[in-house]
Amino acid sequence: MDLATEIVLPGIVETSGLEVRVRPMPAPGSGQALLAVEASGVSFAEQQMRRGKYWDQPAFPFVPGYDLVGTVLRVGPGVDTALVGRRFAALTKVGGWTSHAVVEAADLVEVPAGIDPAEAETVVVNGITAWQMLHRRARIRNGQTILVHGANGGVGSTLVQLARHAGVRVIGTASPRHHQAVRDLGAVPLDYRAPDLPALVRALAPNGVDAVFDHIGGDSIVDSFKLLARGGTLVSYGTAATKNKPGSSRLPVLKLIARLQIRNLLPNGRHTHFFNVWAGKRRAEAFRTRLRTDLTNVFALLADGTITAQVAARIPLTRAGEAMALAESGTVTGKVVLVPDPEHPTDTRP
Numbered sequence: 124m125d126l127a128t129e130i131v132l133p134g135i136v137e138t139s140g141l142e143v144r145v146r147p148m149p150a151p152g153s154g155q156a157l158l159a160v161e162a163s164g165v166s167f168a169e170q171q172m173r174r175g176k177y178w179d180q181p182a183f184p185f186v187p188g189y190d191l192v193g194t195v196l197r198v199g200p201g202v203d204t205a206l207v208g209r210r211f212a213a214l215t216k217v218g219g220w221t222s223h224a225v226v227e228a229a230d231l232v233e234v235p236a237g238i239d240p241a242e243a244e245t246v247v248v249n250g251i252t253a254w255q256m257l258h259r260r261a262r263i264r265n266g267q268t269i270l271v272h273g274a275n276g277g278v279g280s281t282l283v284q285l286a287r288h289a290g291v292r293v294i295g296t297a298s299p300r301h302h303q304a305v306r307d308l309g310a311v312p313l314d315y316r317a318p319d320l321p322a323l324v325r326a327l328a329p330n331g332v333d334a335v336f337d338h339i340g341g342d343s344i345v346d347s348f349k350l351l352a353r354g355g356t357l358v359s360y361g362t363a364a365t366k367n368k369p370g371s372s373r374l375p376v377l378k379l380i381a382r383l384q385i386r387n388l389l390p391n392g393r394h395t396h397f398f399n400v401w402a403g404k405r406r407a408e409a410f411r412t413r414l415r416t417d418l419t420n421v422f423a424l425l426a427d428g429t430i431t432a433q434v435a436a437r438i439p440l441t442r443a444g445e446a447m448a449l450a451e452s453g454t455v456t457g458k459v460v461l462v463p464d465p466e467h468p469t470d471t472r473p
């Protein structure tokens with residue numbers, strides 16, 4: 124019998140508590156495709172999920188994995204057989220940490236030939252999120268200045284590069300150990316823990332910045348909002364500050380949205396948005412079209428070398444706990460990517 128290997132998050136556990144499970148190969152149903160997974164990533168979402176702190180995570184146990192890149196092995200009824208043998212990316216939210224995944228064929232976005240799967244993986248959720256926040260929310264323009272918090276992270280490092288490509292000056296906050304990496308991406312680095320951070324930003328942008336991208340949440344948005352120039356936009360997209368705080372996974376997000384909305388009522392020409400990559404999913408057709416368009420744009424920039432994949436490490440799937448510990452260590456720039464185990468390489472032949 125063909126077997127698949129997957130990683131199970133059994134409950135609230137340390138990174139060493141992830142389990143490796145072998146199970147029969149899943150079969151694609153109507154409208155679905157079976158992929159041999161070549162890369163999946165460790166996102167901040169999994170760090171929250173293992174603490175039970177992600178907004179809408181499923182009940183334990185489940186297979187985590189926010190996104191993946193793989194080659195189609197088989198398709199179910201109603202799916203074009205021409206997909207077989209081609210490489211695609213998918214945004215899954217959960218289920219990506221597996222050797223073989225069944226995905227709705229309509230959710231697949233083709234990866235251009237020549238891009239390494241692990242490199243493509245770094246821009247799936249990160250690229251969609253960064254692109255949409257920059258171009259669909261803040262609507263950045265050439266010549267503007269923006270502030271990107273967490274500029275060394277998966278989303279942050281992609282945001283910096285896409286913004287630089289759009290002709291925008293970027294101030295990027297990160298721990299000092301990451302400042303050279305942030306500089307190499309084209310941003311001016313500042314320490315996000317500096318007590319005088321607002322003054323340091325103002326010294327670089329005396330009239331304020333045109334947009335702030337804030338994944339920290341909590342009180343961070345107070346300064347983020349104050350640092351905006353007139354007409355500027357605060358795009359808030361996470362509550363990283365509450366990851367280790369006990370309590371509800373939803374309350375910090377609800378409080379954050381309320382705080383953002385109050386600021387939108389102030390007559391000062393500044394705007395706030397809470398960005399959610401899943402917003403609009405109920406209108407499936409429009410959602411998929413938007414996602415496919417935006418990810419295809421990002422893949423094109425990766426393929427022509429305009430942006431560079433920030434692969435922090437490639438770690439075999441069966442060592443997902445180790446990968447997660449590394450991603451949470453605060454020592455990495457970019458994304459930790461799970462790849463097939465070298466002892467059991469993924470056979471991508473149909």
Ligand SMILES: NC(=O)c1ccc[n+]([C@@H]2O[C@H](COP(=O)([O-])OP(=O)(O)OC[C@H]3O[C@@H](n4cnc5c(N)ncnc54)[C@H](OP(=O)(O)O)[C@@H]3O)[C@@H](O)[C@H]2O)c1
Binds near residue numbers: 272361454457
């Ligand atoms: N709203 C959405 O649709 C959406 C979609 C994707 C991602 N996100 C959010 O985007 C953020 C980044 O995700 P990612 O996958 O790119 O994560 P990541 O690669 O793990 O990067 C996390 C970044 O946040 C910094 N950080 C970690 N803990 C922090 C804290 N307590 N306070 C301030 N900064 C902290 C890290 O700095 P060090 O390296 O110095 O620790 C790093 O720069 C997360 O908050 C995630 O929830 C939101």
